[in-house]
Amino acid sequence: MPHRKAEVKTTDLPDDMQQFAVEVAFAAIKTGGDNQEIASFIRNEVLREFPGNWHCIVGSNFGSEVTHGKRGLIFFKLAGHGILLFRTV
Template identity: 35%
Template sequence: MAQQTKATIIKAEMSDETQEDAVHTAAEALDRFQEVTEIPEFIKKEFDKKYGPSWHCIVGTNFCSYFTHLQECFVYFSLNGRDYLLFKTPAT
């Protein structure tokens, strides 16, 4: 993963292990995809597979958010000049 630099966790409510997985998955997405729109889709689908539905992922440089998430299922971090918001809601 050549692109990965140190991620900065801005806010989190999940285990350290799952936070590390989120950063690793984001770094993998950066290596795999050129189109930024493919990055959140990849992260969301990977977390749905690993941790069950319903994960949501937002990636960008300037956004605001307000949402409800399941306990221990939220991380907001910065990596390579972009912010990543990843959270899980109850499955419908």
């Protein structure tokens, strides 16, 4: 079972959205599947709760440079996965 403690590296999301993202990511990882399936699960759950154009990248080693909407970015590590979730305008 994955460890529930997330290490948030950067974010501008409000606390409730951060908590939701981490909880959804935990559920996705616990369910299993590859990184694509985990990213899809996270994105779909976030879309149900928060409107906008959300994107999710999951992996253990990647770089990124994205433009995102205001209050629309979180990057965190959870159970060996790097998870980048962001909303575009």
